[in-house]
Each structure stands twice: as structure tokens, then as C-alpha cells.
Amino acid sequence: FPVAPEAEDEGKTLELVETYLQNFYNLQRDHQPHLRNKGENPLAAKLKEMQAFFGLQVTGKPDLRTLEIMKKPRCGIPDIGEYV
């Protein structure tokens, strides 16, 4: 099976995920993940939205399959919300 990404890539992974969700899933750029906030982490919520759109397992976590899709060349229009 494909090998999980090495730990030191996590910074890059987070950047990829955040940029992708900001570009295509309306993740607000100024979101600050708070360790103790009551609601769900906005990034995880948006990640679930993206996973649902692509028919992936909705885990809210950047698993391998999700990252694979995020690295695919694609259209610059967002998948949800308005593009004006």
C-alpha cells in the first residue's frame, strides 16, 4: 500500500489543505484553529465538505486519498459558493 507521508511533510500538507479549501471551498483566510473552541474546527468542517463532494470517505482528516485529489490539476472555479 502507498506509504503514509513522513511527519516532517505535515507542514506542507497543512498548507496544501488550507490553500485548497480557501480556493475552492470558501474557507475564510483569517480562520484561527482554536484548540479549545466548542464548535468544529472550520478547517475540518470544510475538509468534510470537500470529501463529500468528491465521494471520498468523510473523515475531516487529510488522508492519503484526499491529498491525492487535492494534488490533481483542476479548474480554478470553486466547487461550492459563488465565483463572481
Place this chain on the structure above:
Amino acid sequence: FTKGNPKWKSNHLTYRILNYTPKMRQADTEEAIKKALSVWSKVTPLTFRRVEDEEADIVISFAYRDHRDNSPFDGPNGQLAHAFQPGEGIGGDVHLDEEEAWTKDGRGYNLFIVVAHELGHSLGLSHSTDPGALMYPAYSYTDPNEFLLPQDDIDGIQAIYGKSNAAVQPTGPVTPEACDPNLTFDAIATLRGEIIFFKDRYMLRKHPARTVTERNFISLFWSKLPSGIQAAYENIETDEVLVFKEDKYWVIRGYDIAPGYPKPIYHLGFPKTVKRVNAAYSDENTGKTYFFIADRYWRYDENKKSMDHGYPRKIVSDFGKIGRVDAAFQKDGYVYFFHGTTQFQFDPHTKRIVRQMKSISWFNC
């Protein structure tokens, strides 16, 4: 659909090509754009007229990084292009990232495919969750000569602009779902322990140790292979998969197509009266490969590299009442014959059908 359901008031639209990419001949760029427009005009009452040096509804241009529309491009790969929903000014315009490797074939990014997708946005469509749809957000290559607008996209655009004026309404391919009880297969082959089910331009891939069935475009692995493969089998000895369509066959080695292919099937010893192969499987123990065509079958000796004498024979006389064979493969000593949505498990030693199942029995539905 795009929020607010924007659409053009008139069905008769104009387009203008503002500039060109140095990576393609101008004529090829114009041809790709014209073909992309026809994808949508064929299934709706829409028409597109090209204009020069005047205002147009849809302006198509190649742009570089920040091109003053609040959506800068990101260099090679990543975001390939974007387009704006119907409206005045920038509305309907298509922007293509100049730093992409634009081509008219399977290399780099096919301009026709990308422009056709972006024009969907120009006409009011948003992204589709159907992985086989043209309006699916991720790029995937299909040979432009084989391109058919999928049904999902036809349904979408006709919901906005109505049906085509053509006497016969156009229909498009549907994305196969592994657990669709009506699913039939074009061809099936084992491949290094996995089973590959070919259907239209897709392959369903089943690994014995994974419950999930993976669906990919055939072109993802072998961009030079056509869709609609008609027969396939694995020669385990040589680690090759042979795939057949009409009177040609290809040899696959891993991710590569062996040089010099496709070749005519007659090189294998078929008579000229045979025009296509319906199904095939190879018995790794005997080195014999069985080809099924209509109600007869041939047997090929992989060691001698020639057809055995005394063939063709009638399928029913040696395999029983399995009817015409759409696809076949051998696994763990049994041969599995597929006919429509039915599958027969055949024991070549006792020459008996030992079980009958649904065609989708391999997918853990």
C-alpha cells in the same frame, strides 16, 4: 447549477479569441475552441458565432499569473483555467493559464477538454460531483476524437437552455457504479493479482485484499488505449495484458504499451472473416488462450505462438449453455464467463458450470 441560475438571455452567442499560446499552432487552438463550443451547441438550442475586434459574449484568452481579475493563476499544474458565469463584461469569459503545457493530444493538458469544461461555466453550470462528468473539477484526459458529452452534463445544460432542436435527442455515457445491478462489462482481465473490469472509458479495479473497488479512466494508466475495450487477458508467464478492440490488439506491460502496437488480430492467426474478439482468457497451467467470438471459440498456444488446429469450435459443445460471452477471466483454477448481468463459474477440469452469479458479485455490494 451556479447560484442564482445565471443564463444568457439569447441562445445565439458570440465568442472571440483574444490571444494565443505559443505552445500550439493557431489553427489547432481555433479548432480546439470550435470543437469545445460544439460540445454544448449539439445538445442545446445554443449557437456560437465567432467575431473579431468587437465586443463578444464569451472572450477566450491565455493569461499569466495575476491578470487583474482577483483570481491569479498559480503557474504550471494546479489551477489550469477558470471562467465567469453568464453576464455583461467579464461575464462568460474564459481564462487559460498560459504556463500550462497546452496540447491537442494526450500530452500535457488537452486544450479542447479544458475549454469545453470552462465553457460549461460560461453558460451557467457549476462543478459536478459525477467523476465522469465534463464538469467534474479535476482534469482527466479523453481522446477528443472519442469524446462524448456525458449524460450528467447534458442533463445540466438542458435544464438551463432546453433540449436540442435535433430530431433525435442526443444522449451521453453514464458513469458506471460498481454496485449497479444492471452493470455489464466490455472485458475483464486479471493484472498482477488484481481484477480489472473494463467498461466504456472506465476500468473498475478490484484488489483481493481491499473491500473498496476503485474506478479510474483507462486513460489514467494507458492514455494511448481506446475506450470500449472488447476483450482482454493476462499472460502471467510474460507479465503482459493483451487488450482487443475491433480488429486490433495492444500489449500492456505495466504502465507501458509495448512498442509497435496496436497490431492486427490476424497476426495471431484469426481468419479475415473475424472482425472483432468478444472475450478471452488464458490458462496459465496449459499455456492455452481461449478467444470467444459470437457462438464459437478459438484456442491459441502461447508457447508455439500459433492457433491450435481444429478450431473454431462451438462454445456450447465444450463450455455448456453459457451463451455469447461478453468477458471472461480465470482465477484460482476456475473460469468466470460474463454474459450481460449474469456470470457463470466454470470448472475446466470437470467441464461443468458449478455456479451462476450476478455480474457484480466481485464488488462486495
